[in-house]
Amino acid sequence: MTKPLIEIAKAVIQTEADSILMLKDRIDQTLNDACQLMLSCEGKVILIGMGKSGHIAKKIAATLASTGTPSFYVHPGEAGHGDLGVVNDKDVVFIISYSGESDEIITLLPSIKRLNVAVISMTGNSSSTIAEESDVHLDVSVDQEACPHNLTPTSSTTVALVMGDAIAITLLNARGFTPEDFAKSHPSGALGRRLLTLVSNIMKSGDDIPIVSKETSIIDSLLVMSQKSLGMVLITDKNNILLGIFTDGDLRRALEKNINFQDLLIEDVMTQNCKSIQPNKPALIALQMMEEYSLNSLPVLDGNNQVIGAINMHTLMQAKVA
Numbered sequence: 001m002t003k004p005l006i007e008i009a010k011a012v013i014q015t016e017a018d019s020i021l022m023l024k025d026r027i028d029q030t031l032n033d034a035c036q037l038m039l040s041c042e043g044k045v046i047l048i049g050m051g052k053s054g055h056i057a058k059k060i061a062a063t064l065a066s067t068g069t070p071s072f073y074v075h076p077g078e079a080g081h082g083d084l085g086v087v088n089d090k091d092v093v094f095i096i097s098y099s100g101e102s103d104e105i106i107t108l109l110p111s112i113k114r115l116n117v118a119v120i121s122m123t124g125n126s127s128s129t130i131a132e133e134s135d136v137h138l139d140v141s142v143d144q145e146a147c148p149h150n151l152t153p154t155s156s157t158t159v160a161l162v163m164g165d166a167i168a169i170t171l172l173n174a175r176g177f178t179p180e181d182f183a184k185s186h187p188s189g190a191l192g193r194r195l196l197t198l199v200s201n202i203m204k205s206g207d208d209i210p211i212v213s214k215e216t217s218i219i220d221s222l223l224v225m226s227q228k229s230l231g232m233v234l235i236t237d238k239n240n241i242l243l244g245i246f247t248d249g250d251l252r253r254a255l256e257k258n259i260n261f262q263d264l265l266i267e268d269v270m271t272q273n274c275k276s277i278q279p280n281k282p283a284l285i286a287l288q289m290m291e292e293y294s295l296n297s298l299p300v301l302d303g304n305n306q307v308i309g310a311i312n313m314h315t316l317m318q319a320k321v322a
Contacts, residue, residue, distance in 0.1 A: 012146040012154065019142040019155040020162050026139055027166070034120045034136045035170050038069055041118075043090030045071040048079065050104050052153040053096040053160065060096075060164030066185050067168050068177040076104040084108065087115055095121040098140070098156045100128020109133050122160055138163060180282065194321050199286055200279035202319040203300045203309030204230060211236055211307060214243055214267035221246060221266040230312050232297040235270045240306045242299055244270030249296065276301045279309060283321045286311055 003011075038045055045064055049057030057073050064071035071094075074083050087093065093112055097105055100123035109130070112119060121134035124141035131137040140163050146154035183195030210228035212221045214235050225233040225248070232247040246266055254261075254269055276299045277286050286298055290313060300309030316322040 015144060015146040016155050016158045019144075019159050022143070023140065023159050023162060030136055030138055031167065031170070034138060035167060035174065037092055037118045037120060037136060038064075038094075038167070038171060039174055041069075041090070041092045043070070043088060043092070045069055045092045045094055046087055047071060047073045047094050047096065048076050048105060048108070049073075049096035050076050050102045052157050053098060053102070056157050056160045056164065057094075057096045059161060060094075060168065063165065063168045064171070066182070067172040068175045068181060069168070069171050076102070076108055079108055080104070084111055084115075087112070087117060089116045091115075092118045092120060095119065095130055095134070096123075096160055097121070097128075097130050098124045098153065098160070100125040100130040102130070105130060122163060124156055179284065183282070193319075194284050195282060197283040197319055197321055198279065199277055199281050199283050199300055199309070199311060202283055202315055202321070203279065203311045204228070204315065205309045209307060209310045210234060211240075212266055213237070214265065214270070216266045218261045218264050218266055218269060222251070222261075225251075228310075230297055230310055230315075232310070232312070233266070234299050234307055234310065235266055236307055242274075242276065242301060242305055242307050243267070244272045245274040245297075245299060246270045247297060274299065277311070278302070283311075283316060283319060287313075287316050287322050290316075 047057040047061040054075065061071045061073040074086065095105055106129050119134045120136045120138070121130050122138045122140050123131045125131060126137060126139055140156065140159045142155040142159055144150055145152060145156060179195055183192065186192045186195060208228060210224050210230055210233040212224055212233055212235055221233045232245055234242060235244045235246065236242055246269060250269065250271060259269070275289060275293055275295060277289060279300050289298065290296065297310065297312035299307055300311060302308050313322060
């Protein structure tokens with residue numbers, strides 16, 4: 001009797017998950033050696049793979065390129081007809097072939113060797129031709145494909161992809177790759193917008209900033225807060241230096257304490273030494289600060305601690321950063 005479809009699907013996931021855990025136990029000095037070759041590479045990392053391995057090579061190349069390691073994919077068939085010309089002696093060639101015996105790639109090996117480039121390979125057979133011709137070989141063998149006939153590349157392609165991700169993120173960390181660096185290679189779409197939008201692009205400035213002096217009464221300060229609609233008022237001195245902040249959250253807490261608003265000035269209830277952000281910071285950093293410190297708004301200060309803007313969660317939502 002045929003197994004239920006859900007049972008088959010779960011078995012596939014379990015088989016591939018087990019293969020990944022086995023890969024983790026095999027991570028050793030060879031991965032370090034491969035990463036060092038790519039870190040010292042003065043050119044590009046050229047990924048080569050055929051068939052399903054080619055699809056994995058394309059994805060790994062894309063991940064490397066977007067995380068600080070210049071890289072692209074070359075089809076082995078096209079490489080033998082001229083595309084190998086993109087490779088020079090400053091590059092690293094990264095070959096993916098589960099069998100390690102791909103005819104299309106083995107045909108290229110003498111030409112690759114003549115280019116005097118470092119060769120990294122990822123195969124499931126450490127004794128294969130491609131593995132033995134490589135400077136560094138990464139073992140991505142699996143005990144079993146998820147296919148019931150143990151034929152369709154499933155577990156093996158998943159493990160190769162995971163190894164590629166492990167390498168890419170290891171290199172990312174080694175390079176000190178930042179969110180700002182990531183943004184440079186992702187300028188389009190929602191991700192690019194979130195990473196490239198600066199605080200200065202979306203902050204309220206000029207007359208839109210809710211600012212009062214420390215001598216202002218709480219009642220008058222609340223009027224300014226209401227008019228500017230940012231859920232806060234900033235308190236500055238005569239030189240526009242930030243002294244403190246008073247938010248709608250502070251207002252609620254003051255009401256709970258039955259404070260007599262008629263008799264107090266804003267300096268009596270403001271929060272001093274409040275969090276702030278600079279205008280050249282990504283708006284995403286402002287969002288992260290607000291979430292970490294449970295804030296709804298932030299003053300924007302220049303290098304002299306002068307108020308030049310204000311930003312709140314609604315501003316970030318309007319800019320589609322939050």
